Amino acid sequence: MNDILPGDVEVWQHVERTARELFGRFGYAEVRTPMVEDTALFVRSVGETTDIVGKEMYTFEDKGGRSLSLRPEGTAPAARAYIEHSISNSEPLTRWFYLGPMFRYERMKTGRYRQFHQIGAEAYGSKEPAQDVEVMDMVVQLLQALGLTDVSLNINSLGDDACRPAYQSRLVEHLRAHSSELCADCQVRLEKNPLRVLDCKNERCQQIASAAPSILESLCEPCRGHFAEVQRKLDAVGIKYVVNPRIMRGLDYYTRTTFEFIASHPALGTASTVGGGGRYDKLVKSLGGPDVPAVGFGLGLDRLCLLLKEGGQQYGPSKDLFIAAADEGSADVAFALASRLRREGLRVEFDTRGGSLKSQMKRADKLGATYALVIGEAERQSGQAQLKPMRGGDPVPVRLDEVAQTLRNAIKPS
Ligand code: ATP
Ligand code: MG
Numbered sequence: 001m002n003d004i005l006p007g008d009v010e011v012w013q014h015v016e017r018t019a020r021e022l023f024g025r026f027g028y029a030e031v032r033t034p035m036v037e038d039t040a041l042f043v044r045s046v047g048e049t050t051d052i053v054g055k056e057m058y059t060f061e062d063k064g065g066r067s068l069s070l071r072p073e074g075t076a077p078a079a080r081a082y083i084e085h086s087i088s089n090s091e092p093l094t095r096w097f098y099l100g101p102m103f104r105y106e107r108m109k110t111g112r113y114r115q116f117h118q119i120g121a122e123a124y125g126s127k128e129p130a131q132d133v134e135v136m137d138m139v140v141q142l143l144q145a146l147g148l149t150d151v152s153l154n155i156n157s158l159g160d161d162a163c164r165p166a167y168q169s170r171l172v173e174h175l176r177a178h179s180s181e182l183c184a185d186c187q188v189r190l191e192k193n194p195l196r197v198l199d200c201k202n203e204r205c206q207q208i209a210s211a212a213p214s215i216l217e218s219l220c221e222p223c224r225g226h227f228a229e230v231q232r233k234l235d236a237v238g239i240k241y242v243v244n245p246r247i248m249r250g251l252d253y254y255t256r257t258t259f260e261f262i263a264s265h266p267a268l269g270t271a272s273t274v275g276g277g278g279r280y281d282k283l284v285k286s287l288g289g290p291d292v293p294a295v296g297f298g299l300g301l302d303r304l305c306l307l308l309k310e311g312g313q314q315y316g317p318s319k320d321l322f323i324a325a326a327d328e329g330s331a332d333v334a335f336a337l338a339s340r341l342r343r344e345g346l347r348v349e350f351d352t353r354g355g356s357l358k359s360q361m362k363r364a365d366k367l368g369a370t371y372a373l374v375i376g377e378a379e380r381q382s383g384q385a386q387l388k389p390m391r392g393g394d395p396v397p398v399r400l401d402e403v404a405q406t407l408r409n410a411i412k413p414s
Helices: 009-025 039-045 051-056 075-084 129-145 164-176 184-192 194-199 203-210 221-236 301-310 328-343 357-367 377-382 400-411
Strands: 036-038 059-061 067-070 094-103 115-124 151-157 255-263 273-279 294-300 321-325 348-350 371-375 384-389 396-399
Touching: 009 094, 009 115, 009 129, 009 301, 036 039, 036 075, 039 051, 039 067, 039 075, 075 094, 075 115, 075 294, 115 129, 115 301, 129 151, 129 221, 129 255, 129 273, 129 294, 151 221, 164 184, 164 194, 184 194, 194 203, 221 255, 255 294, 273 301, 294 301, 321 328, 321 357, 328 348, 328 371, 328 377, 328 400, 348 357, 357 371, 371 377, 371 400, 377 384, 384 400, 396 400
Parallel strands: 321 348, 321 371
Antiparallel strands: 036 067, 059 067, 094 115, 115 294, 151 255, 255 273, 273 294, 371 384, 384 396
């Protein structure tokens, strides 16, 4: 679990701000659910035999003897809230996004933490391929807005209740032929949830999985049609993608479309998937809600921020102005001026420790203030001062009662 310190937090805020603004443009409203849920919610949705539920959850008993878990993902809590508040009664199509910490007891590596952060979106009520493409488009546009161009969209279809059982039998047949070579976990998965073998991280299991039959050959006509339409619509909006039958996703609730956004940057090591999602038409009903189809995604903020930091760009807003007092007698006036200018909307620094003018100016330099303004006796008498540009250029004369306006004009890009 990480502390995110000033210096890094600006990158996070930039991503969060960009996402909130963009998702708003798509008509998605923010939902905030608790950090803790009944353990049963995740067992019933994510699935008992998945790594997330089987090995990675922070589960504990509270004082009332209930089994609770820190949320390992955001889709199930959002679906729970959607059901609990009967949202489908008041609107046929609901678009939500969320942002916050998730918890998984995993082995720590680059890009893999025990408290990490996801930004995700869910759309309830539309079974149409256009809805799948809309949520993928949101991710594509977010990555673009962040300047992350080296990320590829991989799509797949997992079929539905009509065609997946037949695929599962074909898969089991293939896996049985190699069962003695599978890892201990996959031996169990083979019996309980064979699709999960396909996303086992064990090398030998992956080799066996890569020789398995493709699910795309087993799709029924409606699923095939849905997947074809998703691709046609992706083409129509100009989104590039790769069809990848290995995209299974590590959760049980998906039907039909699944997708992952995979980055090819060495900074992420093996944690190269920045996000993924898909359609989950049966989840809401299976959790006791109405029969409402849905599709969504979750993006790993930690990994996005790692990639952005690699770019080396500065994200925090700079200080507009540093006000220095040339002598002790000017400190009160300078302090009051700083207060007033903040009220007027400027980002102003003032060194409350006082000290020599030289040390104050050094600090102005270190903070990267755009301008500095020195108040001394002469300035107090005349009501006039000089705005000194800290990165070179001529000083700008200014009246002390017009600093905000003058500075705005000076900063404004012409
Ligand atoms: P991976 O295959 O890398 O383990 P996952 O399939 O378990 O990922 P999802 O459940 O799909 O991950 O979560 C969506 C995104 O959340 C991931 O693509 C990743 O960016 C992020 N994520 C998941 N687990 C972690 C973690 N432990 N630390 C940091 N980010 C994570
Ligand atoms: Mg994982």
